[in-house]
Amino acid sequence: MADSSKRCKNCGDRMQNFRKLTDGEYDYVLAQVGRAEAGNYRRCDNGRCRRVQHYFRFGEGFTLPDSFR
Numbered sequence: 001m002a003d004s005s006k007r008c009k010n011c012g013d014r015m016q017n018f019r020k021l022t023d024g025e026y027d028y029v030l031a032q033v034g035r036a037e038a039g040n041y042r043r044c045d046n047g048r049c050r051r052v053q054h055y056f057r058f059g060e061g062f063t064l065p066d067s068f069r
């Protein structure tokens with residue numbers, strides 16, 4: 001499926017579009033989850049939402065710190 005919408009816990013568990021990480025976001029995620037998984041992470045594209053999560057497993061993820069607005 002090419003559908004980029006995924007369930008976002010930070011957005012009331014509704015479906016949201018997720019986009020690829022910027023370089024700065026990727027570096028942060030890399031430090032959290034390691035190289036094997038960082039490339040599978042996407043960020044919620046809903047305005048100011050800062051959740052990043054695994055593309056295939058929406059339950060795996062976390063919220064980026066305030067500096068990533």
Ligand SMILES: [Zn+2]
Pocket residue numbers: 008009010011016044045046049050051
């Ligand atoms: Zn969200």
